[in-house]
Amino acid sequence: MTPTPSERTAARSIHVSAAVIVDDDGRLLLVRKAGTTAFMQPGGKPEPGETPSETLSRELAEEIGIRIPADDLQPLGAFEAPAANEPGFVVIADVFAADIGTQQPQVAAEIAELRWVTRADADQLEIAPLAREYFLPA
Numbered sequence: 001m002t003p004t005p006s007e008r009t010a011a012r013s014i015h016v017s018a019a020v021i022v023d024d025d026g027r028l029l030l031v032r033k034a035g036t037t038a039f040m041q042p043g044g045k046p047e048p049g050e051t052p053s054e055t056l057s058r059e060l061a062e063e064i065g066i067r068i069p070a071d072d073l074q075p076l077g078a079f080e081a082p083a084a085n086e087p088g089f090v091v092i093a094d095v096f097a098a099d100i101g102t103q104q105p106q107v108a109a110e111i112a113e114l115r116w117v118t119r120a121d122a123d124q125l126e127i128a129p130l131a132r133e134y135f136l137p138a
Helices: 005-011 052-064 129-135
Strands: 013-020 028-033 074-082 090-097 111-117
Touching: 013 052, 028 052, 028 129, 052 090, 052 111, 074 129, 090 129
Parallel strands: 013 090
Antiparallel strands: 028 111, 074 090
């Protein structure tokens, strides 16, 4: 039996939680994971039993040393885009605005690099489709 298009998409999708973190200058925080070339929003895949906001709270602490309680993350919705590092897959992201206050993100865990990015900066960088299409500042 041939799978339907929606069944194929579900089988070829990656569910993640991702953060929109913007500084006082209107720049978006993006990270690049070790062994990859594309910059993307901090976040990641859920562990069993986690809600999307719990996933993001944990991932922010692990990846960039930022501590934000899950209840303090502001949901922006679910967004879909081609996966940056896994050809043929679609990423489905529960996206949250995260106010980091005076906390300073630091490279940790599997993160190789972080950058604060403007729309103009994006022309010189490989940016994941999710961030490029929906969240780069105007």
